[in-house]
Amino acid sequence: MSRPAPRRGRPAAPRRAKKPRGASVVGRRFEAEVGPVAHGGHCVARVPVEDGTRVVFVRHALPGETVVIELTEGTEGDRFWRGDAVSVIEASPDRVEAPCPVAGPGLCGGCDFQHVALPAQRALKAAVVREQLARLARLDVPVEVEAVPGDVDGLRWRTRQRYVDLPDGRRGMRKHRSHDVVPVEDCLLEAPAGPSYRVGEHTFEVADGGFWQVHPGAPAALVSAVMSVLDVRPGESALDLYAGVGLFSRFLLDAVGESGRVVAVEGDPRASELSLANCPGISASAGDVGEVLAREYAGHFDVVVLDPPRVGAKRAVVEAVVARGPRAVAYVACDPAALARDLAIFAEHGYVMRSLRAFDLFPMTHHVECVALLEKS
Template sequence: MSRHPRARRQRGRSRVGERFEVEVGPVAHGGHCVARVPSSTAPDAPLRVVFVRHALPGERVVLQITEGTDGDTFWRADAVEVLEASPERVTPPCPFAGPGLCGGCDFQHVSLPHQRALKTAVVREQLARLAKIESDVEVEAVAGDLPEQLAGLRWRTRVSYVDLGDGRRGMRKHRSRATVAVDDCRIAHPDAREPAPGSVEEQVALGAGEHRFAVAADGFWQVHPGAPATLVSTVLEMLEPAAGERVLDLYAGVGLFARFLADAVGPEGEVVAVEGDRTASLHARTNLAGAPARVETACGDVAEVLASSYDEPFDLVVLDPPREGAKRAVVDAVVARSPRRIAYVACDPAALARDLGLLAERGYELKALRAFDLFPMTSHTECVALLEPANHCAPLR
């Protein structure tokens, strides 16, 4: 559940293991807070930025450098001792959370409401800094079916463990291949599955209907049980699809949005679902069979498919790109199709902000934005943005 860094060339003397007493600054994108420490013992030494995990803004802590050399522009660290604690600090509900332990969660030490406040601050900061957009968006809770999910636990329906042998399993440490033995992941759903070959079936029910989706057991599907219905209902509310409209669903996965949009546009409407993963695209074809609208699936890199196909106008576009965002070529292709509305589903606020900036340059304004806490105890957030042409004057509902 934790990514590990690529090996990189060391630039100067290592500072790993050194400790500093600091006052912690603001939260930053990525599950850490910002602090500054002297870069050397010289009296006039410049301050070095340090990204600190296991801390909270305003706390006084002792941090220990975990990555960094004299030649790096910033260092990474863990807060290994808390001298003055934030009132929002709590005892982590997971015994495997903390410095040097499992790297899967970023905010186990933070009260759940304040986790959402920190994520709200990150989303707003990314929009302001990268897209020059001031937003009052708030990260919203998504209720689960179990009491533990309301406390931020037992929500993750897919979990990857490391086989440690002798029947033991573990998780990776933060930015490392090293492991920690874990007997029970506290954010794992009671019925969580590990990735495996084959297919499974997922069910999504909305007020407008219910559909079942074939999904690769080791493929992409939202891991919070409340996520699919929350995201689909938000996209439908923002786009307000009308009978007979044409919809372009990009990075369509197994056809989650496309299937409900096909219901909305009806027999006179059309939905085109473009997905780069071959297995997901094949599943989308199965999942969209029997939909009331005319439906077409296309498998291939989204930018490449749009460069050669489907160049006619579309009324609505759904963008649900991977973490790195849609980027310039796809944004240009979308704008060229002159949609009246675009719904952008984003798992990374920085990538969202960059793409919103590109869309703004091309005449599409942000009209609405919602953010959901689909990944409690981690720093991740899912956003849904609505964009319309800048000269569109209809009131936002």
Template sequence: MTRRPPRQARQRTPRGASRVGQRFEAVVGPVAHGGHCIVRLPEPESRVVFLRHAIPGERVVLEITEGTDGDRFWRGDAVEVLEASPDRVPPPCPYAGPGRCGGCDFQHVDLARQRALKADVVREQLARLAKLDRDVVVEAVPGDEHGLHWRTRQRYATLPGGGRAMRQHRSHDLVPVDTCLLEAPEPSDHRALDTTFEVADGGFWQVHPGAPDVLVTTVLELLGPQPGERCLDLYAGVGLFARFLLDAVGETGRVVAIEGDATASALSATNCPGAVVRPGDVGQVLATSYDEPFDLVVLDPPREGARRPVVEAVVDRRPRAVAYVACDPAALARDVATFAELGYELRDLRAFDLFPMTHHVECVALLAPR
């Protein structure tokens, strides 16, 4: 699928006197979606602070980085640790920390605890948005080196006088760097399960070298495609899942791949000979085409999720199983709730640490009729 670039922080109109730079001592609360923890300041401030560079349970001195008297919540950094978590480690990167590079969220956290924190986030989003109480385990994926050297595609900003830079968190301000420790020594070879795919320059492909294999294997295991079945691959990208669905359903089966990016869609036709390939917005295509029943559906939407119109269109085709690949647990939980309204329940869930040192986590969910 084609991922959209990350959004830039919105410029906000001040709602009173600024609190930026003020410091408070506090005990850190639970982790929250987005790479920060929750701190609740007592009166007279009575504010929630979304705090970076901390671990739940620590006692810290925090400094406000965004916030005014009229804001419902503030943002901050832990600038001094008074009582450290046993899971706190020295960041491997010299550019990680308050006021430095904003690319990583958890370099100060032991890798096993990072995965536990991500599991907490997925669990909390499912409970809050889908009303599901489900245990979650975030699994390590081969291909990184203790959480480093996994980004097979890396972009740097350029300093005015030349040289590499990264950006501060929620800022355009540049931080000079020599290199990023997440960068892989080799670019992606665009292979999955010993199959090579054509990908456009700058086109989307999973950046963790272990991601294509683990995602394809997981989707196939959850769906269990059989010869002769009909499959829909939505937000199909260059055909990563469609290619292997074709092999599974054989000549008597059918695979329809729909992708909004015209270049990626054209390449999926090359990568998936035998598939029916349709470029166009997924929701619009499903509203007018391919309204016959399908046995299986793969959903790999962008960060905002599939959303109700697409979920309704999928359910209308009455598949026996849906594999939902999600890079955002909140969007996944919202769509799982919509599926539940329409009679499809969450049968299985796998979560993978495809973005170590950051707050991002990839999930694969199996949905099926109740």
């Protein structure tokens, strides 16, 4: 659960500049019909060029709309370009006026979907999850993105917020894929109060700056989803990977009882230390999860909770999990592409996805959280 600072729901860090492949196309405009949503908060469009068409990843658009695209990134030789929908000629019925005055082309990059009605935002996220699972894991599954209590019509849910301090004393947020800063007096995602570290009947200690889910309803929703699919029994052994301060470990400990065993592995030493205080009775190890599993805890575990960072668990960790022969694995994923890649590795070893739930823990952004149950076929 503990993660490096740039994490879920925040604008991505500015990218290193690519080597140009010809003259810049930034600023060119095209009228185009918008195609399907793609992973990353944009839609796909094609614009005419001399040798055919070129793919443009377009922000601030919706599938089926006709828009004017202004290119924001790319050179003549690139395989694809990026752009913003700066004018809407034919609007989707799902288009709404963005509630925030700094949400839109060339403005704050913190939100992807403020121009989209909330139910349609969730439908777009579901389409992305379905597409990633089909393309990367060859799974054809229905997906519904569920609302989670704790926000106000998709706003006021971010219990931790970061701003950039401006020289004139104001604060701001960065533009999309840029170091440039837009002054922001009031981010409408920011919650009126900080995070609560109480989930059910348990309270957790979290280090200053340590990871904790930013949506108020997220911890309880994820614990409920994980524990319901695992159906943990008294006396079982449980392995909690990327365990953070012990959110899942605490409830696993309740379920296995005094005759059971819970092991928590976490990369951040301080978070691992706090997991011991939050979950008296567990065993905990701090360090790279793959490296820890390569040298420790080689025996059988009945159930595993896997909650990796955005890049996913990857092959070494997946195969270490499989080697311990669990009857069930609950995979908590904040990136559907990483989830799909890891599910494909599990499938190589005979573990199949039995269920999938998706949660809208980051309204107005493209991010979505999934909980998948894997069992040995």
